[in-house]
Amino acid sequence: MRSSSSSRLSRRATAELREIVSGILPASLTRSGLPGGVESLLVDLPLPVETDVEVPRLAVEVETTAYFVIAEALTNVVKHAKAGRAWVRVGLTDGILRVEVGDDGVGGARTGSGSGLTGLFDRVEARGGQLLVRSAPGQGTTIEAILPVPSR
Numbered sequence: 001m002r003s004s005s006s007s008r009l010s011r012r013a014t015a016e017l018r019e020i021v022s023g024i025l026p027a028s029l030t031r032s033g034l035p036g037g038v039e040s041l042l043v044d045l046p047l048p049v050e051t052d053v054e055v056p057r058l059a060v061e062v063e064t065t066a067y068f069v070i071a072e073a074l075t076n077v078v079k080h081a082k083a084g085r086a087w088v089r090v091g092l093t094d095g096i097l098r099v100e101v102g103d104d105g106v107g108g109a110r111t112g113s114g115s116g117l118t119g120l121f122d123r124v125e126a127r128g129g130q131l132l133v134r135s136a137p138g139q140g141t142t143i144e145a146i147l148p149v150p151s152r
């Protein structure tokens with residue numbers, strides 16, 4: 001059950017990420033911005049995810065980068081964290097978008113063994129932002145992206 005939900009999620013996230021790479025954005029994100037995009041990622045997740053995503057429509061490249069971070073981080077939670085719960089928080093303050101995805105799982109996330117986190121660092125840096133990973137063993141994982149928001 002867990003592994004089939006997990007592989008379904010990875011397949012869907014992979015398909016959506018492929019669409020992003022080829023310039024096709026998920027319909028939920030295009031239509032409803034980050035609140036709708038995040039909701040679509042939560043369908044079928046095998047653990048409770050608390051969300052706080054109250055942001056207006058933003059420049060498409062900011063929405064896309066934030067979505068990409070959240071999709072990969074949630075995929076990692078399902079694949080690796082053995083978590084009981086997770087959360088997604090997105091907020092906009094003074095022209096800075098802050099995206100946080102956290103879980104209460106096993107921790108120990110690090111770059112190098114896969115391409116997901118490395119890709120996120122590159123993507124966020126390319127937008128002039130910063131990615132922070134806190135993941136001490138046994139203390140859960142928090143991925144935080146700070147992204148400057150250009151005025152639209």
Ligand SMILES: Nc1ncnc2c1ncn2[C@@H]1O[C@H](COP(=O)(O)OP(=O)(O)OP(=O)(O)O)[C@@H](O)[C@H]1O
Nearest residue numbers: 076077080081107108109110113114115116117141
């Ligand atoms: N939320 C998490 N909880 C525990 N471990 C994690 C978490 N996220 C990532 N990791 C660990 O960090 C490693 C690197 O993650 P990354 O996303 O870069 O690679 P991956 O998920 O293994 O592969 P890919 O993303 O390329 O499919 C993972 O292999 C896993 O061991």
Ligand SMILES: [Mg+2]
Nearest residue numbers: 076114116117
């Ligand atoms: Mg990954």
